[in-house]
Amino acid sequence: MRRGLLILALGLVGAALAYCCVYLMGTATPRALMQSAQPELAWLKQEFNLSDAEFTRISQLHAGYLPQCKERCQRIDELNDTLSTTLASATQVTPEVEKLLSERAQIRASCQTEMLKHFFEVSRTMPPEQGKRYLAWVRNNTCLREQAMDHGTEKHGATATPAHHP
């Protein structure tokens, strides 16, 4: 009986050890990504098999792009506030409202253009095949792929969402 219990326990301990070893080995990469200084860029490096030099260059591009992007977002937020205030007292489309709408649309277009430029620049820094994959990924996962237009026949998020950085 005692020997049987010992073997029973040995099996259970073996299973637990095997679980821990395999789990820790299998999650070593994601844990390293999460512990890095910039996890999202570390993910980019891992996902697109970037060399250290490519990663350094892309990190520099990323660092250069973000402040300009935040500046444009701040300008759009300011225009949104001004537009809200103006619309609160407006009863028709005034030249001022038109101007604000036009200006906001221009900054949004500029924002998307700069974003696209950044994506192309990043893709050129990558090896050609990975660059193509990256462009395909940003096409599918950023605002470059806009939702289909509809007039309420489908439940899309038709309302404008505020532009914001994490």
Next chain:
Amino acid sequence: MKTNNPHGDDAALDALLQEWKPKASLPPRFQEQVWCRIERAESAPAPTVTLAQLFAAWLATKLPRPALATAYVAVLIVIGAGVGWSQARQESERVSTELSARYAQAVDPYQTTP
């Protein structure tokens, strides 16, 4: 034990047994009581073996056999490793999805936060 004259003794014993008549009488309702006891014994539930007893017996007698013990430990290790691998894969996918969303959010302010 063997005797010197077994056939002579057997004949004497046979004669004695022929003469012997039991004088003791059976207790009253002896036959009825015997049948009652038989019925009780037949109607009594058979002793049940619990799962725990079966497991204990298996643990004491079957598991210590080298072949079974080796197979048991090996199977448990494989199961543990399999579950670990599966969960590690799920965790990797979860982290990858989360980080890709964070990257998209960082470069594209029009992303809606999930």
